[in-house]
Amino acid sequence: MKLRYLGTAAYEGVPAPFCRCRVCRGSFRAGGRALRSRTQALVNDDLLLDFNADTVCHSLMYRISFDNVRDCLITHSHSDHLYPMDLEILSDPISHEHPPLHFYAGEDGYNKIANEIGLHRMEERAQVTLVRHGDEFRTAGGYRVLALRANHTKETTPLFYAVERDGKRLLYAHDTGVFPEEDYALLKAFGRFDLISLDCTGCLGLDWDWRNGHMSLKTNLEVMERLRAEGIADEKTVFVAAHFSHNGGQTHDEMVPEMAKHGILVAYDGMELSF
Helix, strand or coil: CEEEEEECECCCCECCCCCCCHHHHHHHHHCHHHCECECEEEECCCEEECECCCHHHHHHHCCCCCCCCCEEECCCCCCCCECHHHHHHHCCCCCCCCCCEEEEECHHHHHHHHHHHHHCCCCCCEEEEECCCCCEEECCCCCEEEEEECCCCHHHCCEEEEEEECCEEEEEECCCCCCCHHHHHHHHHHCCCCEEEEECCCCCCCCCCCCCCCCCHHHHHHHHHHHHHCCCCCCCCEEEEECECHHHCCCHHHHHHHHHCCCEEECCCCCEEEC
16 A cells, blocks of 8 residues: 655645744745645545645646546545535536546535535536444445544544555544544454554644644654554554644654654655555
């Protein structure tokens, strides 16, 4: 399985427009991996994780046409993860000759996507399936997926996802604080994971608790310990931190050595991992 991080920032990006904080100024000067667009990822060239306002930018930046994408898992309905107005791109005559794109989303995201599909009369170009906590399903492209309840803004019906194909398992846990207790039994039943990507909006987490809504290194370590104790992860599991905010207080280069002490990779835009 292959995972490519197209974007790795929280809503405001890094550096955030109009911001003059130390992290934004330092990231602007450093360039390269310090520059982050909003979080989105691609699995095996055919499974998209979120459909945000940077989707067009990501397609151009990485020269990915997305014409192989069959499925898109939506974590929640905040605009940095779901930008429904851009779904019109899928409609005729704006785009041509692509197969249907299948979306999977919690209630609020489902309603927003269904509204756009109906508004632009593109039922042959896009479909959406309502997903609830604990649902296990097969995508149109053949992935086995488990939806978990995320610890995030309830109005957005937040989820995070376990994904399996050809015996390889990915846990993509973004825009969630410390996992709700009921998620652990579901994850244990799903099986051991090869790669786990954790929300780390709070970066090293020096000045805030970062337990609810989002996590930091401190709470990542807490979750990692529990995942290992439950057999959901082991010494071979690759852990990656992503979804960073300038409000966390550290630049990319400042996070890398500290995360490395705990065996955690720091994601960056364009990072690709095979497992």
